[in-house]
Amino acid sequence: MTRPAGEEAELTQAWASPPGWRALSAVNHRPMGARFVVTAFFFFTIAGLLALLIRTQLAVPNNTVLGPEAYNQVFTMHGTMMLFLFAVPVLQGAATYLLPLMLGARDLPFPRLGAFSFWCYLFGGLILLSSLVIGAAPDAGWFIYPPLSGKAFSPGINVDFWLIGVTFAEIAGVAGAIELTVSILRSRAPGMSLSRMPLFAWYMLATAGMILIGFPPLILGSILFELERAFDWPFFDTSRGGDPVLWQHLFWLFGHPEVYIILLPAVGLLATFVPVHARQPAFLHNWLVASAIGTGFLSMGLWAHHMYAVGIPQMSLAFFSAASSLVAIPSGIQVFALIATVGMGRPVFRTPLLFALGFVVIFVLGGLTGVMVSLVPFDLVAHDTQFVVAHLHYVLIGGSVFPVLGALHHWWPAATGRMPSETTGKIGFWLLFVGFNINFMPLHHTGLAGMPRRVYTYPAGLGWEWSNLMASAGSLMFALGLLIFLGGLAHAAFRGRRTQDDPWGAGTLEWIATPPPVYNFRAVPVIESRYPLWDQAGLRGAVLNGVGFMPDPQGGRRLAPATTEVEAVPEMALDLPGPTWSPLVTAAIFAGLFLGILVQAYAVAVAGAVAAFVAVVVWMWPSERDHDLPREVEAAPGLMLPLARGHHRSPAWTALWVTLAADAALYASLAFAFFYLWGFAAQWPPAVVRATLSWPAVTALLPLVASVAAAWLAERAIRRDDRAGLVRWLAVALGTGVVFLLLQGWAAMALGPPSRHARDALAHVTWIFQAFHLLVAMTMAGMALARARLGDFAPDRHLAVRIATRFWTYAALLWVVGFPLVHLAPFLFVR
């Protein structure tokens, strides 16, 4: 069975990105993934140079290379950039690049969202970096505790750069997590059931789940903080019902999952490349999966172990201490299972296995000091000393940087088609490994000997001199190792030996063609094993000859199968968007909006918000009318699959629920802030707040309920093929929605001014949050209404209506929590 001549060229043309500067409109996952990784290493280089500045300053006592102001900016930016602009994005980039290839997919299910995520990350990073250029970088530490970072003690723009830049990068992270979750659940090759899914995909699934739940608390915290800094809404001000410790909770609700968000994908990379070089399937595959998921769950319950010294009740301390040490179990399983994979296999000791060894040694040491600091009495010694600096670098460099470098070496041929040098790889590794330990091992001692972290200078005579000097020497060695390792890779990209397919003899799909063509797979294969290239004889030949799903682009469409979540049964045909400027333009508009907020040019910010709204509507507006689209596509000879676009179970449907989960986490963080302040802050219950219930607030409930009912009636109408009914009920929903907004806005005017008390500020945030969600739902419904009038939708194809209805209902349900918080809580304040 041979495929028609010219089909391959057609495929290439369908999937090609435009050349030259227009390549910026590309949305394919591989250019996006590569841009992510390259950008992440750009920020890594800068943050690394900042680290060298830190070590230069601390090499000897009473040094004066940096003054206190410069030093505080340098260490804050080092931490902020490493965590927000390197550690998470580099792994998101690796996943963007590798996951579709591993899963047997041609691209991510939402290529434009992936591109948008990259541009947000880049612009957020550049905004943050620009602060360093103008000498006004954030200087309050990477967790910017108020009140030091509040307006009173940090009046400059420095902290605003942090809040805006980091929030932008966080939004990119959440967008990426939505994309990756849906990709893993819905775009696996047919037959790749969850039990056959590569370990990296499992790890990314757990990671994406953690991002969806873990990033929103910080996004919320940053919004509250910027409101406090810009408009004096007192969330963290003790004199007006706020509490600086609320920020610590919100920050670490994000910050602890963050550590595992960085660690898990890196372990996932290891669990994927170690078996290749050990020539042995990953040992205890299911244990690894369970450990990854278990770590994800545990990581949500540990945040307070960064706050032992705050003075929280002893019972809670004991709980957090126990939960924290519990993480040792899944971590131990993963480390030992990786060692066992090598120990059972017939390993070939190339550079990637060396980095795996580096991971094991360094991460185990970091884990052991982690168990130490999970014990409250010891943490009260180690906390905020150089011991913690040593601990966190063991965990993060061992747990993330070493695996990432090993992964770069391993997948370099897949990306560039050329072999990396084993010589520079091995020399680089040993310099990195030895340099790292010389740098950070002594700092354990320095910390126990009483040296604080975040000090720009220290006196002689306290026993800290030799260890600091040693650390600084080690940092130079580490930097040299990086230079050699990355230089070797860069050289190999242009001058390396050309590789043939699958140079390492790997078992997963990304090695079918090395490097893969733009469409990834000539045809999407059916998968029967965890290591298809090892177990399915003739698979490579079949794929390269176009045997499988969607070998034919059918008129230049970017086709790929979408499958079911668990069993990966082919369900429908994705028809993915090609190059478009929408993501770049929308992200640029958001950047303008954020810059407007940053420099307090609120007219610019408002214009940006309007422009962003327009850009999103333009983006979401479908490029083709429903009746111009084929209803079904031939997915394989004799197999017709419905087109995913508009289908009621399209991946967009999955994406809706994933997005709502993240949004619910954001709202839960807001409710947490409210109850936390109510329970723990001074000046509560607020003496200034009177318990009154205005009639517009109560009356507004009626149109809200009516609008939800109208939305559902609209959906029922189109299911019965009643287009006029659809239009009518959507219009009713929009009308009642407007009435709700007007009444609630009126009721809000009766609330106290937001700068009066934290409770008033939270009430305003809550109702604005509500209004924003209803506006989003109304936009969805408005677009559906416009499309209905143009003839879109059918009884079996009205996804946009279904999504609008669900979102509308969700938005209304928020008010079940929001209404009591805003309007009823004052009745419960005990005086």
Add this chain to the structure above:
Amino acid sequence: MRLLPLLVLLLVAGCGGDQSSLDPTGPNARDTLWLFKLTLWVSVIVCAMVALAVVQAWLLPRFRLGARPTLWMVAGGGVVLPAIVLPLLLVASLRIPWPFAEEREGAFTIDVVAWQFWWEFRYPNPVPGGPPVVTANELHIPVGVPVRFRLLTEDVIHSFWIPTLGGKVDMIPGRTNYALLRADAPGEFRGACFEFCGLQHANMAFTVRALPQAEWQDWMWREARPAAEPEGDEARKGREIFTAAGCGSCHAVRGHGAEGATAPDLTHLASRRTIGAGILPNTRSSLTGWIAATQQIKPGANMPSYNGLTGPQLHALAAYLEGLR
């Protein structure tokens, strides 16, 4: 395996500095050091196990294990070992009395107030009903009895830690935290701020002097007295400059009409060994240098540089301050 160097380091550095948690003088610090050593030994055992597995896997390519022994290795190292060791460590850590101790009524209480970037210590007046005895950057405690510290801050978050005595506790606006610490032997130690608090976080240390009961009582009585009258012309001139330059609007000198309450109390400045929160020895040249160039020595401190004063004026001022014993 790589912990051996750390062990060696610990032995070498047993002498430590006077700000080292490795030189405990109080029960909390001693218990915690014991806990650390316990976890260190556990770590050595874990490292040895990992090392064995790594050697087999990476260095002995001919010696391969079957699935069953390997399963036991993973289950043993990843599940069984932590399931036994972690609860033991947790119980061991819970047995150590934590320093937070607000319930401990009756203990002698010293208020510690943190300011950017110095420390204020307020003692109950030895005369019942008298105003608190206020001093700065030098803490005196009696040996052998638990002292309760009431921890407050006047601005941002700071953290109070005397490594030789016990664990650190944060000082947070709007909250009152307590720490209960005891020194078992007389001596001089160093404490510092351990929560990043701004530009001069690095230069926010204090001296702790643990004194035998009787000596400490004497010190308290001395400290409760108003400032000594200046002796000699230069010192008297210094006092006039002190008043004219407005020093008293921030600093207090009890008995000399200076009642400022936002900077270190100078009533007995001359009895302190250091100035500027532990950064300079208390000498004539330090005093004149500090007054004239505060912002060069400690940029970001809340005291301006008095660089308009002439040399003789600075010396007179220093002479006055040197008389405040």
